[in-house]
Amino acid sequence: MVEQKTAERMRVPVIAVTGHLGSGKTSLLNHLLREPGARIGVVINDFGELNVDAALVTGQVDQAAAISGGCLCCLPNAGGLDDALQQLSQPKLRLDAIIVEASGVADPVALARIIQFSDVGNVRLGGVVEVIDAVEHFRTVDTEPIPPSRYAVTTLAVIGKTDLLTAAEREAVSARIRDRIRERNPDVYTVTADYGRIDPQLVFDTVTEEDPLDQLPIAQLLREEAAQDHTGHQHASSVSREFAETVLPGALVDLLENPPAGAYRMKGRLRVRGPRQPRGYLVNVVGRSVQVERLREVPEAGELVVIGMDLATDAAAASLEALAAADGGSPDKEGLARLERHRRLSE
Missing domain, CATH: 3.40.50.300 (P-loop containing nucleotide triphosphate hydrolases)
Incomplete structure (x- = not known):
């Protein structure tokens, strides 16, 4: 968690x-x-x-x-x-x-x-x-x-x-x-x-x-x-991944705006590639509502968790892997602008 x-x-x-x-x-x-x-x-x-x-x-x-x-x-x-x-x-x-x-x-x-x-x-x-x-x-x-x-x-x-x-x-x-x-x-x-x-x-x-x-x-x-009540309740499924390296802001926004099938919530702290140095962000998704906050300190490693009752776990895991594997050859100015827009709207 x-x-x-x-x-x-x-x-x-x-x-x-x-x-x-x-x-x-x-x-x-x-x-x-x-x-x-x-x-x-x-x-x-x-x-x-x-x-x-x-x-x-x-x-x-x-x-x-x-x-x-x-x-x-x-x-x-x-x-x-x-x-x-x-x-x-x-x-x-x-x-x-x-x-x-x-x-x-x-x-x-x-x-x-x-x-x-x-x-x-x-x-x-x-x-x-x-x-x-x-x-x-x-x-x-x-x-x-x-x-x-x-x-x-x-x-x-x-x-x-x-x-x-x-x-x-x-x-x-x-x-x-x-x-x-x-x-x-x-x-x-x-x-x-x-x-x-x-x-x-x-x-x-x-x-x-x-x-x-x-x-x-x-x-x-x-x-x-x-x-002791045998009727109990159904349990949600979750998929998580740690991110040792920074992630591209545009790839992150793409995932936040288009969650994996069956996802209801996503949450995490991430190291995001900036123009000169990494930035830290806290992200929360509930349904289609995306909330982003800037962290004062950049975390040493990132983590993202996807939760849902009917979560397609294989697809969720593949989405997180794709985020980690996104090519980061050049600064992603457009992606960073999109992420910052979500941050401003969240405020």
Whole structure:
């Protein structure tokens, strides 16, 4: 895994978990919070005077912030959310990610924009996870001839509650949902997972498989209990490669903009060839969103990891090999300009 907890702390990814009322957002959040070693900050928004959803979150978190009294995207100037993100993104907390569980009436498009353009400088949008109730979806969310606009910002769609359908209905309904989502956004990554059991690797990174020393024992107990559930969850595949030499910026951008088949996330720190000396970059890809940050110090060696549920591992490995083998005879000014453009857009 790519080392993240260094003295040079990068921006904390903020993942929005959206979906209609009762779609299974809290079940997915609880599942993610059971990941060993994860240090997750959580913002829970409930439409109403009380945070009733907060009482349902049984996983163990390091820091939690709750916003009540309205939908996140309706708070004046998003001040409530910015305050929560400011609190949770403090470097001393060393969080792996912040998850925002939005109210069922929240507008995912507005919420994604609030996070992306937040005044909090040390956070970045880490994806929008749309949780879908396969049983009620076409009676509650997707009811018009044109697919809902919420799909436009979705990076990962989790289709759940298919266990409540008949065997004959499951694949047909799931396929219909996928087709409708891709009418609006062809690049959405979709998985089917009941009770929110997706592989946490699709959402965030952790650098240890053990609980931090300051975790409460209940976290481990909850995970041990979950491990006894034979239904479990599907595991994502990953392919990684170390890069001892610098890589060409143009070849890197080509890979970031056109990930291998089945890839949902890519992440890494790389030594990139510059006009006079190597430059260091941190890259993160979620769906088709490319984020690039400049590192103050050039790493001694680079590494890139590709993750996906249906990842074509041979093709992914070949793509990484091709990046390493790209001919670097002359300075790649055009490629560097493209990489720097992604960096500026990421800011």
